[in-house]
Amino acid sequence: MTNFLQASQNQEQLNCQTYQKTDIKAGVIHLGVGAFHRAHQAVFFDRLLGHPSQAHWGIIGVNIRPQDSHYFEHLMAQDGEYILKTISAAGKTEYDHIRSLIRQIDGSKTPEQVDDAMMDPSIQLVTSTVTEGGYYLDENHQLMLDHPEIKADLSGKRHTLYAFLYSGLKRRSQTSAGKITLLCCDNLRHNGLLLKTGLMQFVQAMQDTQLATWLEENASFPCSMVDRITPKPSSLHMDDVNARFGLNDTMTVMGEDFIQWVVEDNFAGEKPPLETVGVQVVENVEPFEEAKIRILNAGHTCITYQAALKGLTYFDQAMKDTQLSQYFSDFIEQDVIPALGESVVDLPSYANTIAERFSNDNIGDTIERICSDGYAKFPVFVFPTLLASYQNGHTPNQTLKGIASWYCFLQAVKKEQIAFTYHEPSIAELSRFSDDQKGVEAFVSHPFLWGEVIEKHPQFKEDLTKAIMDFNQSLA
The missing domain is CATH 1.10.1040.10 (N-(1-d-carboxylethyl)-l-norvaline Dehydrogenase; domain 2)
Known part of the structure; x- marks a missing residue:
């Protein structure tokens, strides 16, 4: 989506942060780039990048599921850019050009690129949205070690969130790339604790005591609460955006005007000043x-x-x-x-x-x-x-x-x-x-x-x- 804005016929109706994308560096990796992430976390980081001193908080968006590769190809073809259409209950509509996903990696095809990104010391934050079922925890919060995808990952495959985190963080631990915050953005109670519980059990099952020790000393798992109703992407909104702005955006995402993100103040490394763009950073998310x-x-x-x-x-x-x-x-x-x-x-x-x-x-x-x-x-x-x-x-x-x-x-x-x-x-x-x-x-x-x-x-x-x-x- 090069020259995306130049193609627009109604630029005055299209909101866009003033930063130059070529000036932006990545500080975040996001695993699981679905519609919700693009209408929620990516929006807050796009706002943050609008502050001249915060140009190091671009996002590397990662797909981890083969079944989502076709969808992800469209996002990659647009260099991670798309239009967010926001509609209030009263019918007020706004359009935002979101550019915070500065790089895209299809981890289901090139997992080693995810490892390389995660070991980069400039990366301070790994966020994730893999839905409730993506954590493979039973009713007692025990990792489902007999689940076929977990068993495959324990033998070296890449199916689940844990396999990607394990491989990338192991590389990071071996290169002294620094502390890192693992921020779960899924709709789960005590989501940070659940992510830590599942990952540490996976590491234990891999019998990797060195990484387990490194994580305890160098990683944090803040809890968060996310909220924005984001329907499944619809051709109705894509057609509206493309006709209105003279574009060919196949990745239009739509959401309500309400948006909320509450994050526990528990960052292992550098903390992005998300509170300056509307995120509530609190002592207790519960x-x-x-x-x-x-x-x-x-x-x-x-x-x-x-x-x-x-x-x-x-x-x-x-x-x-x-x-x-x-x-x-x-x-x-x-x-x-x-x-x-x-x-x-x-x-x-x-x-x-x-x-x-x-x-x-x-x-x-x-x-x-x-x-x-x-x-x-x-x-x-x-x-x-x-x-x-x-x-x-x-x-x-x-x-x-x-x-x-x-x-x-x-x-x-x-x-x-x-x-x-x-x-x-x-x-x-x-x-x-x-x-x-x-x-x-x-x-x-x-x-x-x-x-x-x-x-x-x-x-x-x-x-x-x-x-x-x-x-x-x-x-x-």
């Missing part, structure tokens, strides 16, 4: 993390299967449905906020903001996308409210209804009654949840999904069974 996960993510999760069973296509339609809109309010007021308790976050105000964002009909976020990967989402997003409610002596009826809707959705998927394909990496694990008493018993007793609640609060199984029966009757 209150922000809990509010977001339990209100936004759990709200998405508990509503989306109900919306799918109603035949809705977009999430904003769900929020305009009288029953589902009331459900969201009840879920937050009756279950979530009481379970969270005291917080530095204004929870009612935050919940109102989330409801407004969910209702943004310009986003076009699909029920299909939000339904995906339910098996991984419920233990992370919904379980905490479930457990805290029972611990407080409260039966979380709205939460139970959301869980019940997932079970009923799974049965509808089996009967081919859902209009879209359910994307579920753990679909084999869900096969035991048949549409009968035995299947319900397996569902309400599943240790990965409901673990501690089953053990400490036996009434949960009876409550969820009743919720499933009631939800089934409501569908009749």
Whole structure:
């Protein structure tokens, strides 16, 4: 995408930081360059590069999955540049030319280039977005050593985040390239701790005590909370951008106008001054993390299967449905906020903001996308409210209804009654949840999904069974 701006016919409408890209040096490596990274972290670093003294915080974007190579080729063809289209709930639209991804490496094809980049002493930060399933940790946060991709990586292959980090950081440790911060940007509670847990177990499985010691002394794993609704890229927005600006941008990404990044102040080496461009750098991420996960993510999760069973296509339609809109309010007021308790976050105000964002009909976020990967989402997003409610002596009826809707959705998927394909990496694990008493018993007793609640609060199984029966009757 050389001369990208010169091609634009409406430059006055296109926001662009004033830095010269040729002046920018890389200080960050990002593993997993999807739409979310391009609409979130890359935007903050693009803003940071606009400060003349911060020209050393460019990003090297790395693809680690062969199945994403075709997508990544388009990004490489555009030299990492693209247009971000931002639309508010009121319909206000802005366009930004993002240039912070100054170099791209397809690690699935040339992994040695990732190693070379990671051993460069100018690199101070390795960030990652590989989705919840990319960490291969079981319910006890133990690395799944028997997983085929982990087993392959332990024998020297490159499939997972851990293999790329292991090889690159080993090279860095051998060349005394300096301390480094490994910043997980995935939507996981205590994500920095989980990244460290998984990586250190991988290093231990490799029997590499030297690297383990080096990491303990030279690496940090701050936690972070990220938030911006970013739908799957659409030709609708690409066509708009290309017609408006006379471009051929195949990598247009679109997002809502809300953007938030909260980062724990725990940097091993040089710390980028991200607070100057709107990032919240705090001592403790947990209150922000809990509010977001339990209100936004759990709200998405508990509503989306109900919306799918109603035949809705977009999430904003769900929020305009009288029953589902009331459900969201009840879920937050009756279950979530009481379970969270005291917080530095204004929870009612935050919940109102989330409801407004969910209702943004310009986003076009699909029920299909939000339904995906339910098996991984419920233990992370919904379980905490479930457990805290029972611990407080409260039966979380709205939460139970959301869980019940997932079970009923799974049965509808089996009967081919859902209009879209359910994307579920753990679909084999869900096969035991048949549409009968035995299947319900397996569902309400599943240790990965409901673990501690089953053990400490036996009434949960009876409550969820009743919720499933009631939800089934409501569908009749």
